[in-house]
Amino acid sequence: MEKFAFLIHPLDVRDVARKFPFTRHLPERVVEGVFRLVPPMKLSHITGIKTPYSEAEGWFVSCPLTARQMIALPEKFVYKRIIQTGRVAEKLGAKIMGLGAFSSVVGDAGVTIAKNLRIAVTTGNSYTVATAIEGAKEAARLMGHDIRTAEIVILGATGSIGKVCTLLLAREASKMTLVARNKANLEELAAKVLYETGLSVKITDNVKQSLANAQVVIAVTSATDTIIGPQDLMPGAVVCDVARPRNVSRRVAEERDDVLVIEGGVIEVPGEIDFGFDFGFPPGMAYACMAETMVLALERRYENFSLGRDLTVGQVEEISRLAKKHGFKLAGFRSFERAVSSEEIEQVKERARQRRKEAVNMG
Numbered sequence: 001m002e003k004f005a006f007l008i009h010p011l012d013v014r015d016v017a018r019k020f021p022f023t024r025h026l027p028e029r030v031v032e033g034v035f036r037l038v039p040p041m042k043l044s045h046i047t048g049i050k051t052p053y054s055e056a057e058g059w060f061v062s063c064p065l066t067a068r069q070m071i072a073l074p075e076k077f078v079y080k081r082i083i084q085t086g087r088v089a090e091k092l093g094a095k096i097m098g099l100g101a102f103s104s105v106v107g108d109a110g111v112t113i114a115k116n117l118r119i120a121v122t123t124g125n126s127y128t129v130a131t132a133i134e135g136a137k138e139a140a141r142l143m144g145h146d147i148r149t150a151e152i153v154i155l156g157a158t159g160s161i162g163k164v165c166t167l168l169l170a171r172e173a174s175k176m177t178l179v180a181r182n183k184a185n186l187e188e189l190a191a192k193v194l195y196e197t198g199l200s201v202k203i204t205d206n207v208k209q210s211l212a213n214a215q216v217v218i219a220v221t222s223a224t225d226t227i228i229g230p231q232d233l234m235p236g237a238v239v240c241d242v243a244r245p246r247n248v249s250r251r252v253a254e255e256r257d258d259v260l261v262i263e264g265g266v267i268e269v270p271g272e273i274d275f276g277f278d279f280g281f282p283p284g285m286a287y288a289c290m291a292e293t294m295v296l297a298l299e300r301r302y303e304n305f306s307l308g309r310d311l312t313v314g315q316v317e318e319i320s321r322l323a324k325k326h327g328f329k330l331a332g333f334r335s336f337e338r339a340v341s342s343e344e345i346e347q348v349k350e351r352a353r354q355r356r357k358e359a360v361n362m363g
């Protein structure tokens with residue numbers, strides 16, 4: 001039996017309150033202050049992962065810091081907490097640990113964590129990229145966009161996930177805009193895209209402006225608050241929101257029935273998996289980064305895999321191949337915690353067509 005661990009942490013204090021209801025009545029900063037002192041712990045035993053080639057079990061290990069704290073607290077302190085969580089995983093017998101949510105965003109994206117642990121480490125970002133692109137392309141197709149001619153925007157393009165998403169999409173696309181706050185990093189990436197794919201891309205630090213004409217958006221920034229609101233998108237836009245916490249405001253789902261927002265990287269796991277902990281997904285489904293950790297364990301590839309901010313297209317292709325071999329696959333479309341059927345997508349497409357027509361008629 002192969003063994004892995006996956007580090008999870010509360011995205012915000014509402015996540016803490018789901019596990020510890022008494023905290024609901026306390027001010028946010030008080031809850032964060034208290035949880036800063038709580039040591040990492042085992043959260044649950046994960047069982048039932050079975051494929052034609054191998055079996056695996058694992059553990060959720062918890063690092064009790066919110067996304068905001070992971071970004072705002074001193075890096076050394078956050079590293080220490082994540083490494084302590086890795087020690088819990090080592091004691092449980094895991095041979096590889098996946099870094100969930102912001103534990104893979106902190107500092108050098110897993111490199112320092114891996115150096116300080118005896119077990120292998122991965123951020124899970126290669127499989128996250130593979131499934132985000134697969135999902136976004138299929139959703140775009142269903143909404144009537146041709147990826148080769150569509151206006152594509154990547155928010156967070158210079159990040160670990162965004163960069164390799166950009167390089168992969170640039171092989172097919174003809175109109176791309178890359179968005180991040182640091183202009184120098186954007187210029188460097190634009191030069192790399194031109195050199196590797198021949199495509200000349202636009203760059204900007206203005207999220208709202210970039211979205212005005214966007215038909216396909218990959219949202220993968222590490223912003224801790226939402227950055228896409230209901231007024232930002234044009235009718236018929238498709239947004240693949242890979243970020244956790246989300247980049248897209250829930251108000252988009254409430255106020256815009258003519259755009260399609262899908263979650264990136266929701267994966268069906270082979271076997272009868274029991275996570276022993278409710279992280280908000282239906283039974284049998286995992287985030288792509290969790291799935292990458294499982295796949296590496298199933299393959300007995302106990303080696304550091306996706307680390308740092310320079311992932312390669314080769315890594316993305318390799319993990320996709322291995323995941324497919326073991327029977328992992330994209331789990332349909334989900335949007336704000338619920339499944340989206342192809343009939344619903346058809347309705348969104350029709351409403352978008354109507355809105356565009358009304359806009360033309362109004363002059």
Ligand SMILES: NC(=O)c1ccc[n+]([C@@H]2O[C@H](COP(=O)([O-])OP(=O)(O)OC[C@H]3O[C@@H](n4cnc5c(N)ncnc54)[C@H](OP(=O)(O)O)[C@@H]3O)[C@@H](O)[C@H]2O)c1
Pocket residue numbers: 100101102104105109123124125128155156157158159160161162179180181182183185207220221222223227242243244245264265287288289290309
């Ligand atoms: N769904 C999944 O399975 C899964 C798996 C792994 C990670 N994730 C999530 O994916 C997101 C990104 O992860 P990562 O590892 O790629 O992070 P990263 O390497 O830190 O990259 C973050 C990117 O976002 C940009 N950014 C940050 N704040 C921004 C803002 N306010 N406006 C515009 N751009 C902004 C950064 O550039 P600047 O600093 O220059 O702005 C950078 O390009 C996180 O939310 C993470 O939790 C999801």
